[in-house]
């Protein structure tokens with residue numbers, strides 16, 4: 001790439017072919033117990049001149065190649081936290097240098113969304129911001145508190161409905177096993193309940209794999225929290241899907257095919273719900289009792 005990134009840089013799997021443009025550095029929250037992605041970075045909104053400089057270099061690079069980029073992803077951890085005027089300027093400059101880009105995406109927290117007005121979100125959407133990836137993780141207040149997510153379940157619902165109303169597509173991420181064995185039942189019922197209410201366009205399940213050095217990994221080492229076995233994780237997935245309300249779902253594109261998931265799953269909800277649940281029931285019977293995941297990489 002022709003630009004210098006402030007490493008490390010992360011993006012959702014579905015943005016694998018997108019141009020990555022850092023409009024913020026780090027994460028404005030940076031406290032979630034399982035996450036080490038931006039702990040080495042201080043949250044910063046970049047200078048707009050530096051963002052434009054990156055866009056100029058990127059557009060020269062793509063103009064001299066045969067690749068026609070279709071999507072741009074605004075990094076880092078929650079670009080939507082940046083001030084509204086700054087984001088509007090970033091969008092304007094993006095279309096100045098990439099006039100044919102079809103979609104711009106960003107990670108967002110519920111807090112980011114709730115802190116913007118309806119009108120600001122609508123203007124961002126109309127200016128080309130097309131999709132927000134919301135790390136909901138859980139619909140249980142007890143779990144959200146335990147993982148220091150910074151928002152409760154009600155915030156998650158309000159933020160999801162708000163950003164959809166503004167015209168964004170919503171992609172929601174749930175972390176299977178994130179409440180530990182201790183809060184597994186709460187995690188299942190709370191998550192199924194609020195996912196039904198939020199009805200995102202895209203939904204993905206990630207399996208919790210604590211990263212060495214994070215607060216969550218230390219809690220597990222000190223036996224304050226118990227990581228569910230892989231069998232229990234399958235049970236959580238199955239039950240969340242099973243309990244989601246068919247009446248409230250409308251063509252949700254569901255994926256659980258991240259590298260963290262042992263068994264890749266994909267389908268449309270609610271149409272494919274029963275076959276996904278059956279598949280999970282089958283794998284549940286095949287899975288040995290005690291396997292637990294733990295690794296030293298990144299989530």
Ligand code: SF4
Nearest residue numbers: 027030031032035077
């Ligand atoms: S999970 Fe998301 S919101 Fe939480 S600290 Fe990591 S990047 Fe920030």
